[in-house]
Amino acid sequence: MGKVTIDMSMSLDGFVTGPNDGPGQELGEGGMQLHEWIFGLAGWRKRHGLEGGETGPNDDIVEEAFTDVGAVVMGRRMFELGEEPWGDDPPFHAPVFVVTHRAREPLEREGGTTFTFVTDGVESALDQAKKAAGDKNVSIAGGAETAQQLVGAGLVDEIQFHVAPLLLGGGKRLFEELGTQVQLETTRVIDSPGVTHLRFRVVK
Amino acid sequence: MGKVTIDMSMSLDGFVTGPNDGPGQELGEGGMQLHEWIFGLAGWRKRHGLEGGETGPNDDIVEEAFTDVGAVVMGRRMFELGEEPWGDDPPFHAPVFVVTHRAREPLEREGGTTFTFVTDGVESALDQAKKAAGDKNVSIAGGAETAQQLVGAGLVDEIQFHVAPLLLGGGKRLFEELGTQVQLETTRVIDSPGVTHLRFRVVK
Structure with missing residues (x-):
């Protein structure tokens, strides 16, 4: 049985998107900087259909995340903002369960990504994702509300933050309130140029 | 000329105190857990008039902070909450400049701590602290409003967070909004049991 994990880039002041996020600016003002550490990496490029890129500790972390994840849970707003930019071959390459109030037929994309729309709540989405993932992990991709609800319900096993060295000054936090x-237990700290990876086990 | 530094313990969700802080519960509900890493250390105990305690990497960090700091700036509320619990021999052992609206005679305590009340704003308090510190650093002790104002004004050189492995779920953040x-540059990451020390230089 896999773990339920959260794996996100955030600023030192805790924001996972910058202020004024919306269509055309999915990560908010300045939010793209949170992910700068990842764009040049071989593992990230491969999942986006690009060749080459850096290898090393940061790339190992990206590879590890992709390899271990068997299914994904996300909120409606994240899906709606992402649907167009992700295009025909979204970067998940796994079944994705979208928590929404609006029923909709599953959406099959290239490269192994299928979006299934779950209308009976976040815990049902998690259950379906766990079944789909089998022995692999379920990754809670966001948004903040979905992640917060699952952590609050004690359903998340592991949290990994990639801390980008900046203060965004506003936007959305993963754990607003x-x-x-x-209680957490620190299980790994990796310091790389431009990002610090902090991993925690949720103590239950 | 010394640096202007912020050095604080915080939870992974960014809180420097827990919810409902006030007299008798200066750090809010659960807030004491943020500082658990420090209480057993030799350097901390020494400043509080106690003998013995642990040495090692955490203690080195505490010693370093105490040795390098020549003066302290804090907000009125932090002073008012702390005045009684700090007692006759407060743990600063340096001149402290309190930003307040109410004029008051300086307060001299044992062990080298003097509180000077500054009524013409946080930047004036910082200037006075710099003069008092000479070649040593000025530490911005808090609260959140004071620290935020000085970071926003570009007057802070270094930020160090001691990240405690827990989510506090509410309280006061150092950088609320x-x-x-x-922009920051990561200058040091030290992972110890029970706490991760992240230090950043403010890029100006």
């Missing part, structure tokens, strides 16, 4: 205290 | 973007 969780409303409950959660 | 800075409103401006600030």
Whole structure:
């Protein structure tokens, strides 16, 4: 049985998108900087149909995440913002379960990505993702509300943050106001130029 | 000339105090956990008039901070909450400049701590602290408003966070909504059991 994981880039002040996110600016003002560490990496480029790129510790972390993930859960807004930019061959290459209120037929894309729309709640989406993932992990891709709900319900096993060295000053936080205290155990710290990878196990 | 530094313990969700802070619960609910890594250390105990304690990488970081700091700036609320618990021999052992609207005679305590009350703004408090610190650093002790104002004004050189492995779920953040973007450069990452020390230079 795999783990349920959250794996996100954030600024030192805790934002996962910059201010004023929306169509055409999916990551908000300045939000693209959170992901700068990833764009040049071989593993990331491969998943986006591009050749070449850097290898090394950062790339190992990206490869590890892609290899271990068997299914993905995301919120409706993230899907709606992403659908167009992700194009015909979205970077998930796995079944994706979208939490939404609006029923819709599954959407099959190239490269192994299928979007299934789940209308009976985030926990049902997680259950379906777990079945689809088998022995692999389920990754909670966001947005913030979906991730927060699952952490609050004690359903997440591991949190990894890629901390980008900047203050975004505004935007969306992953854990804006969780409303409950959660104990963690640090399981890995990797310091690379331009990003620090912090991984935690949720203590239950 | 020394640096202007911020050096704080925070939770992974960015809180420097837990919810409902106030007299008798200066760090808010659960907030004491942010500082658990420090209480057993020799350097911390020494400044609080206690003998013994652990040495090692965490203690080196505490010693370094105490040794390098020549003066402190803090906000009124932090002073008011701390005045009683800090007692006759406060842990600063350096001149402290309190930003307030209410004029008051300087307060001299044992062990080298003097509180000077500055009524003409946070930048004036910083200038006075710089003069008092000479070649040493000025530490911005908090609260959040004071720290945010100085970072926003581009007057802070270095930020160090001691990240405690927990989500506090609520409370006060150091950088709630800075409103401006600030580039940083990671200058040191030290991973210790129970805490990860992240240090950044502010890029100006």
